[in-house]
Amino acid sequence: MSPVLAGVLQLLALIAALALAYRPLGDYMAKVYSSEKHHRPEKWIYKAIGANPAAEMRWPAYLRAVLAFSAVSVLFLYGLQRAQGILPGSLGFSAIDPDQAFNTAASFVANTNWQSYYGEQAMGHVVQTGGLAVQNFVSAAVGMAVAVALVRGFARSRTGELGNFWADLVRGVFRILLPISVIGAVILVACGAIQNFAGIHEVGQFLGGTQQWNGGAVASQEVIKELGTNGGGYFNANSAHPFENPTPFSNLFEIFLILLIPFALTRTFGRMVGNLRQGYAILATMATIWIGFTALMMWTEFAHHGPAFDVSGGAMEGKETRFGVGASAIFSVATTLTSTGAVNSFHSSYTGLGGGIQLLGMQLGEIAPGGVGSGLYGMLIMAIIAVFIAGLMVGRTPEYLGKKIGTREIKFAACYILITPALVLGFTAAAMALDTPANSMTNSGAHGFSEILYAYTSGANNNGSAFAGLNADTQWFNSTIGIAMLLGRFLPMVFVLALAGSLAEQKPVPETAGTLRTDKPLYTGLLVGTILIVTGLTYFPALALGPLAEGLAS
Amino acid sequence: MNNSVGNTVRLIGAGLRALLVLTVICGVLYPLAVTGVAQALFNDKANGSEIKDQSGQVVGSSLIGQSYNLPKNDPNDAEEAARPDLKWFQPRPSNGLGSNSLNTQYSLILSGATNRSADNGAVGGRCTKDAEEGTLCAQVVAAKEAVIADNSTTGHQVEPEDVPADAVTSSGSGLDPNISPEYAKLQVHRVAEQNKLDVKQVEKLVEDHTEGRTLGFMGEPRVNVLELNIALKSLSKS
Numbered sequence: 001m002s003p004v005l006a007g008v009l010q011l012l013a014l015i016a017a018l019a020l021a022y023r024p025l026g027d028y029m030a031k032v033y034s035s036e037k038h039h040r041p042e043k044w045i046y047k048a049i050g051a052n053p054a055a056e057m058r059w060p061a062y063l064r065a066v067l068a069f070s071a072v073s074v075l076f077l078y079g080l081q082r083a084q085g086i087l088p089g090s091l092g093f094s095a096i097d098p099d100q101a102f103n104t105a106a107s108f109v110a111n112t113n114w115q116s117y118y119g120e121q122a123m124g125h126v127v128q129t130g131g132l133a134v135q136n137f138v139s140a141a142v143g144m145a146v147a148v149a150l151v152r153g154f155a156r157s158r159t160g161e162l163g164n165f166w167a168d169l170v171r172g173v174f175r176i177l178l179p180i181s182v183i184g185a186v187i188l189v190a191c192g193a194i195q196n197f198a199g200i201h202e203v204g205q206f207l208g209g210t211q212q213w214n215g216g217a218v219a220s221q222e223v224i225k226e227l228g229t230n231g232g233g234y235f236n237a238n239s240a241h242p243f244e245n246p247t248p249f250s251n252l253f254e255i256f257l258i259l260l261i262p263f264a265l266t267r268t269f270g271r272m273v274g275n276l277r278q279g280y281a282i283l284a285t286m287a288t289i290w291i292g293f294t295a296l297m298m299w300t301e302f303a304h305h306g307p308a309f310d311v312s313g314g315a316m317e318g319k320e321t322r323f324g325v326g327a328s329a330i331f332s333v334a335t336t337l338t339s340t341g342a343v344n345s346f347h348s349s350y351t352g353l354g355g356g357i358q359l360l361g362m363q364l365g366e367i368a369p370g371g372v373g374s375g376l377y378g379m380l381i382m383a384i385i386a387v388f389i390a391g392l393m394v395g396r397t398p399e400y401l402g403k404k405i406g407t408r409e410i411k412f413a414a415c416y417i418l419i420t421p422a423l424v425l426g427f428t429a430a431a432m433a434l435d436t437p438a439n440s441m442t443n444s445g446a447h448g449f450s451e452i453l454y455a456y457t458s459g460a461n462n463n464g465s466a467f468a469g470l471n472a473d474t475q476w477f478n479s480t481i482g483i484a485m486l487l488g489r490f491l492p493m494v495f496v497l498a499l500a501g502s503l504a505e506q507k508p509v510p511e512t513a514g515t516l517r518t519d520k521p522l523y524t525g526l527l528v529g530t531i532l533i534v535t536g537l538t539y540f541p542a543l544a545l546g547p548l549a550e551g552l553a554s
Numbered sequence: 555m556n557n558s559v560g561n562t563v564r565l566i567g568a569g570l571r572a573l574l575v576l577t578v579i580c581g582v583l584y585p586l587a588v589t590g591v592a593q594a595l596f597n598d599k600a601n602g603s604e605i606k607d608q609s610g611q612v613v614g615s616s617l618i619g620q621s622y623n624l625p626k627n628d629p630n631d632a633e634e635a636a637r638p639d640l641k642w643f644q645p646r647p648s649n650g651l652g653s654n655s656l657n658t659q660y661s662l663i664l665s666g667a668t669n670r671s672a673d674n675g676a677v678g679g680r681c682t683k684d685a686e687e688g689t690l691c692a693q694v695v696a697a698k699e700a701v702i703a704d705n706s707t708t709g710h711q712v713e714p715e716d717v718p719a720d721a722v723t724s725s726g727s728g729l730d731p732n733i734s735p736e737y738a739k740l741q742v743h744r745v746a747e748q749n750k751l752d753v754k755q756v757e758k759l760v761e762d763h764t765e766g767r768t769l770g771f772m773g774e775p776r777v778n779v780l781e782l783n784i785a786l787k788s789l790s791k792s
Contacts, residue, residue, distance in 0.1 A: 001767070001770070001771065003774060005771075006767060006772075006773075006774070010771060013771070013772075045572075045575050048571055048575050049572045049575065050568055050571065051568055051572075064565055065565065065569070068562075068569040069569040069572060071566070071569070072566060072569040072570045072573050073569075073573055076573055091657075092659060093656075093657045094657060118652075118654070118656070118666075120662055120663075120665065121655070121656045122656055129581055129582075129585050130577060130581035130582065131581070133581060133585070134573075134576060134577045134580045134581040137576065137580040138573070138576055138580070166568070169572065170572075173576060173580065178584065181584070182584070182587070182588060185592075186588065186592065186595070189588075189591075189595075189596045189600050190595075190596055190599065191599075192603050192617055193599075194599075194600055194601065194602050195589050195592035195593070195600040196589060196592075196593065196600055196601050196602075197589065198601070200660050200662065203602070203614060203615065204611060204612045204613050204614065205613060205614050206607070206614060206620060206622065206780060206783055206784070207620075207622055207639065211614065211618070211620065211663065212660055212661055212662050213615075213618075214662065215601075215602075217585040217588070219588065219592065219600075220584060220585045220589070224580075235665050235727075236665050236666045237726055237727035237728065240665075240725070240726030240727040241665050241727045241729065242615075242617035242727060242729060242731060243602065243617060243618075246603075246617050247768065247773070248767065248772035248773020248774075249768050249772055249773075251772075251773065252772055304672075305672075306673060307672060307673050307676035307680050307681040307691060308670075308672045308673070308675075308676070308681050308690045308691055308694045309672050309719075310681065311681045311691070311695055311698060311722070312694050312698070312719045312722045313715075313717070313718065313719045314718070314719025314723075315719070316719040316723040316725075317667075317668065317670070317690065317694075317723040317724060318650075318667040318668065318669070318723075318724070318725070318726045319723075319725065319726055320725050320726050320727065320730050320732075321646065321720050321725065321730050321732040321733060321776050322730075322732055322773050322774065322776050323773055323774065324773060324774030326774075327772070327773055327774075328726075343726070344726065345667075345726045346650075346667035346668075346669055348667075348669040348671060349667060349668065349669060349671065349672065349690075351672060352671075352673070355671075442669055442670065442674075443670060443671045443673075443674050445673070447671040447673065467669065468666075468667070468669045469669035469670065550671065550673060553679060
């Protein structure tokens with residue numbers, strides 16, 4: 001069997017597995033977020049929090065709860081890293097420096113998991129397991145909560161109430177993320193991922209001498225890293241490290257986990273707005289872009305244009321033998337089209353055009369299928385932009401799901417899509433204009449520019465993957481990427497929740513013969529086009545300077 | 555005003571309590587429970603898949619690659635270039651591996667890739683011998699030359715087009731435990747000569763240690779270098 005065919009078969013197997021899980025998981029999540037019943041352990045938690053889970057929140061209250069919880073999380077995680085030197089169970093590792101601790105805290109709370117540290121030499125058991133992995137759960141649950149609040153905005157009328165943040169947070173963790181993680185972690189251990197609390201220990205070698213290994217709760221962190229579209233590796237090599245991703249099967253399973261919830265949430269959306277076909281239209285848009293990008297990536301990586309690959313005869317630099325080119329390409333597209341940022345192969349060593357596909361995937365706003373929750377709300381924002389454009393063409397007031405898209409709504413949507421490009425392009429321009437940031441580049445020329453563009457694209461879009469040649473552990477990059485991650489995560493949430501509140505207050509508009517049908521293939525085509533054009537217009541000049549210049553030269 | 559400050563304080567308090575409760579559940583109970591199950595059901599794998607040689611001594615992990623180099627001429631010279639011990643099957647290059655700069659009471663290996671682009675060190679769009687030292691071009695060109703020179707024996711000349719991509723590129727982790735079956739076969743003549751074994755015998759050894767794609771389509775075929783070398787050791791002893 002040729003490697004290309006094997007790659008295609010792995011993609012098909014992935015599609016089949018996702019299709020099987022789509023209905024049951026999507027329906028289950030809709031039930032989780034609509035149910036009025038509280039399990040007993042959940043009641044204890046609400047009591048401990050001091051929150052009434054049945055109290056409905058309007059959008060400002062919902063937003064305040066999101067921000068308060070996230071602010072506390074940043075401070076807690078920052079404090080934990082700063083205190084590492086005196087925490088027991090930290091392997092004797094010292095405290096993390098202030099700028100890096102801020103960057104890491106912002107990164108994990110913002111569901112980005114950009115890492116300017118080396119996991120194996122910097123973070124002990126307590127920070128990894130009790131700090132970073134906890135944020136992998138809760139930052140994912142926060143994203144899902146905000147997405148569900150927006151869906152409620154569409155589903156509800158003549159009210160401003162969007163649900164209760166504490167209930168959505170706790171249910172997301174308890175009923176969705178934890179059960180899947182327990183099963184997934186055991187499957188990963190069965191493949192060979194490690195799961196222990198051993199200290200750093202010596203192991204003999206074949207030709208004498210020893211290697212030093214870290215122990216750690218790797219499998220339990222690995223599974224939520226993928227499932228919650230977080231991406232922060234226990235080890236520096238992330239999912240290329242054999243202890244995180246030991247076999248071809250574990251590799252496919254991890255890609256499945258990355259895509260599982262973001263795709264299934266479109267079913268949840270359809271269920272909650274009472275029209276499954278609306279969910280299918282969103283799903284079709286996401287799947288079209290995802291499959292298209294994966295096919296392009298396989299094509300460019302198997303063709304392996306580039307001076308070094310002309311000599312080596314294949315694009316295997318930064319890729320593992322057990323995965324090969326095909327499974328690496330699938331992983332890399334899945335991780336950049338969601339907000340994951342885990343890598344099983346190193347993006348900086350992809351072909352020039354391959355790097356461009358990774359950049360563009362993030363620049364689409366990570367909506368195909370996107371991060372858990374953030375993918376759905378990002379896509380719904382684009383859906384609103386698309387009906388607005390269609391409305392302009394035919395001269396009718398645009399509507400979506402029975403809600404009028406008026407001045408107020410379109411302002412919120414426009415603000416949403418302007419935030420990340422402003423952060424990405426602004427910070428990249430600043431870094432290029434200053435003298436010192438360029439010293440962090442490993443590669444020169446077009447690829448060096450791509451390293452910096454990639455860093456801010458990844459940060460502001462909350463991805464977390466890197467063209468890792470860039471030495472990002474400097475005060476400049478730790479601070480500016482940290483700021484980009486926080487603003488790129490929480491400013492959009494402000495507009496999403498404001499939009500949700502505004503939609504929930506409206507009364508539904510009856511559907512007429514002139515209403516644009518948003519559950520038809522025509523609309524899916526319109527939506528794909530809108531996404532590509534909006535992103536293309538925003539980023540084309542920057543892409544032309546980096547990956548396109550590199551890719552077209554070879 | 556006082557009222558809104560009070561509200562904010564209450565909200566922050568709620569956030570802190572929520573975080574602490576969820577930390578206990580997701581950061582303590584969950585990993586402990588998974589560790590318990592993992593240690594009970596998959597003890598060997600949960601602890602790193604250690605592997606023993608014929609004499610029962612632990613010689614590494616079947617998942618973690620290691621180097622098979624000759625001892626250094628001067629053990630204290632950190633700059634001295636490593637020379638492969640050609641008796642043994644050689645792994646992929648690992649130019650992206652690092653050593654730890656923090657918490658230096660340990661000497662940890664830092665997993666990682668070179669992160670170099672395909673045009674790194676190229677002159678006029680091509681990789682040549684003149685590429686600047688340390689660039690990907692220089693690494694790949696030098697590795698290819700070395701693979702050809704090391705593996706050509708009397709009566710068996712390795713051609714440039716026989717060298718597979720994995721033999722001259724560094725992996726993502728730097729710890730890749732595997733090589734492609736093509737790279738293993740390429741080394742057969744050399745290994746047989748160095749160990750005074752029959753080429754057929756060594757070929758058979760490689761065949762026996764070649765693992766196909768999982769279920770026929772997942773990943774790529776591969777050979778585990780450590781397992782292969784352990785088998786080679788016992789073969790050359792007998």
